[in-house]
Every structure is written in C-alpha cells, then in structure tokens.
Amino acid sequence: MNTASTYVEVEPGIELYVQETGSGDPVVFIPGFTFTSEVFTAQVEHFSKTHRTIVIDPRSHGRSTITVHGNDYVTHGTDLQKVLKELRVEKPVLVGWSFGCLTVWEFIRQSGIDSIQSLVLIDMPPKSLSLQQDRDWVEGPLDDMAAAYTNYLRDSKGQRDFISAYAAGVMVQRDLSQKELTWIVEQSLRTPYYIAANLFSSGLFSDYREEAAASSKSVPTLYIIAEHWSAAAIPYLNELAPNASIEVLGGHFMFWEHSEKFNEILGGFLETKRGG
Known part of the structure; x- marks a missing residue:
C-alpha cells in the first residue's frame, strides 16, 4: 500500500503535515488536543485497504509548523478547508476525535453541511462547559477544568503531569506500560505548553450545538462515546441530535486501546x- 506524505501551506510560513494512504472514497481523521496523526495508525492500516485514508497534524501539532498564532478551533476549521481544497478532496467522511470534533464542526460552520458525506464524532460534546453540568454532557466539572488550565498548562512539567494523569484515568481502561505512557505523553509535548493552553481554552469555550444538531439531520452521523460518561451523553445526544447513531466503547482513547472493535464499528x- 503506497503512502504519500506531504506538507500543505495554509498561510505563508505555516505548513500542515498530511499523510494519504489508499484509494476510494475519502475518510479524513482529525486528532484531538495536542495529539498527532500517529494515534490513528491502526485506522490507517485498516481503512486504507478500501478508502482514501487521510490523517492530518493540525497547526502546532506533531510535524506541522509550531506557530504562536491561530491556535484556536476557528482557525483549525479554516486550515482543514485549505488542506482539503489543496488535496482536491470532495465530500469526505470526516472523523474527529476529542477537540478534533471542534475542527469538524467549525469546518461545517464555514463550508456548509453539503461539503461532506458523513460525520463520525469520537467522544466530544459540542459544548464543553455548562452551568447545568449535573444534567448536560460536558468535559468535566467547571472547577476541574479551571484547575487544569490554571495549575497544569503553565509549563512543560505541568502539561506532562496533566496528560499523564488524563491518560491513566480517562483515556484507557487498563494499566499502561511505561513505554505506552511515555509515547502518549510525548505525543502531547510536541505542542508547547503555552500553545496547549490556548487550545485548551479555545476548546472549553466553544459551542457547536447548532452545528451538531443541524448536521445530524442532514448527513449520516455517528457518535462513538466512552463508557464512563455514556449515562450523560446518550440522553443529551438523543435530545440534541436524535437522528445520529450512538455507539459506546472503552475510554477516551478507545480507537487505540480497542482498535479492532472500533474499526468494526466504523x-x-x-x-x-x-449502501444507503
């Protein structure tokens, strides 16, 4: 299977790393907060046999240009438009993970729902914070989110500690080996802490409920959510996006930990x- 790696300039001096494998209908994977295209290795290997499979390192992630501006999900949505235009990708299936879902919803806000074939949204509510946090599906309690921003994303050690705790407590359901944990943390640390803080705040204050509701009425939409908050997520999504399909699997990093089952679902x- 041939793999082509390239860089797409989204504005002067800023390039995004893109990897393409396979041929057929395009499926585009967008990683989450500070993570890279490498997290989708198992998906690329599997789906490139039947699809044109594209993975992207967003701005200031992985092998893409590290820049001090544009580290927000409005810009990430614009960047995605430019990448797909450069690659001549039409009517893709967009697969976003975590904050990568915000990029997908922003793309829809800017480009319109007619520009995509279908949506797969991995474990991310369209609005991260809510005053009704006992009822709504949210990223976490307000105080916890504030503490993460204030106490951890202030330096590299704090970012390292934050991702280490998140990986062990939320991302997977088993004990990680030291090698696995190191790899996960190093994925995140490719994005400097001062940029990670910008992305974190941008993600927490985003609100894409309108896009989530409208898109699920117009194109086939699948949510794959983690087991630990399915009790809140399922009724929330049934009300906001009743036409969407919902699957529950593993933790936040389920497509890595349970790759075979995830690939079967997708x-x-x-x-x-x-077929439809």
Whole structure:
C-alpha cells in the first residue's frame, strides 16, 4: 500500500503535515488536543485497504509548523478547508476525535453541511462547559477544568503531569506500560505548553450545538462515546441530535486501546452509508 506524505501551506510560513494512504472514497481523521496523526495508525492500516485514508497534524501539532498564532478551533476549521481544497478532496467522511470534533464542526460552520458525506464524532460534546453540568454532557466539572488550565498548562512539567494523569484515568481502561505512557505523553509535548493552553481554552469555550444538531439531520452521523460518561451523553445526544447513531466503547482513547472493535464499528457505519 503506497503512502504519500506531504506538507500543505495554509498561510505563508505555516505548513500542515498530511499523510494519504489508499484509494476510494475519502475518510479524513482529525486528532484531538495536542495529539498527532500517529494515534490513528491502526485506522490507517485498516481503512486504507478500501478508502482514501487521510490523517492530518493540525497547526502546532506533531510535524506541522509550531506557530504562536491561530491556535484556536476557528482557525483549525479554516486550515482543514485549505488542506482539503489543496488535496482536491470532495465530500469526505470526516472523523474527529476529542477537540478534533471542534475542527469538524467549525469546518461545517464555514463550508456548509453539503461539503461532506458523513460525520463520525469520537467522544466530544459540542459544548464543553455548562452551568447545568449535573444534567448536560460536558468535559468535566467547571472547577476541574479551571484547575487544569490554571495549575497544569503553565509549563512543560505541568502539561506532562496533566496528560499523564488524563491518560491513566480517562483515556484507557487498563494499566499502561511505561513505554505506552511515555509515547502518549510525548505525543502531547510536541505542542508547547503555552500553545496547549490556548487550545485548551479555545476548546472549553466553544459551542457547536447548532452545528451538531443541524448536521445530524442532514448527513449520516455517528457518535462513538466512552463508557464512563455514556449515562450523560446518550440522553443529551438523543435530545440534541436524535437522528445520529450512538455507539459506546472503552475510554477516551478507545480507537487505540480497542482498535479492532472500533474499526468494526466504523467500518459498519461506512458500509451502511455507502449502501444507503
């Protein structure tokens, strides 16, 4: 299977790393907060056999240009538009993970829902914070989110400690080996802490409920959510996006920990929508 790696200039001096593998209908994977295209290795290997599979390092992530401006999800949505235009990708399936879902929703806000074939949204509410946090599906309690920003994303050690705790407590459901934990943390640390703080605040204060509701009425939409907050997420999504399909699997990093099951779920969705 041939793999092509390239860099797409989204504005003068700022390039995004893009990897393409396979041919067929395009499926585009967008990683989450400070993570890189490498997290989707198992998905690329699997889906590139049947699809044109594209993974992207967002601005200031991974092998893309580190820049002190544009580290917000409005800009990330614009960047995605430019990448897909440069690659001549039409009507893709967009797969966002975590804050990568915000990039997907922002892309829809800017480009319109007619520009995509279908949506897969991995474990991210369209609005991270709520005063009704006992009822709504949110990223976490307000005090916890404030503490993460104030106490951890102030230096590299804080970012390292934050990701280490998040990986062990939220991302997976088993004990990580030291090698696995090191790899996860090093993924995040490719984005400097001062940029991570900008992305964190941008993500927490985003509100894409309108896009989430409208898109689920117009195109096939699948949410894959972690087990630990499914009790809140399912009724929330049933009210906001009743036409969307919902699957529950593992922790926040389920497509890595439970890659075979995840690929089965996603593959079934892609086949159903192709047949429909």
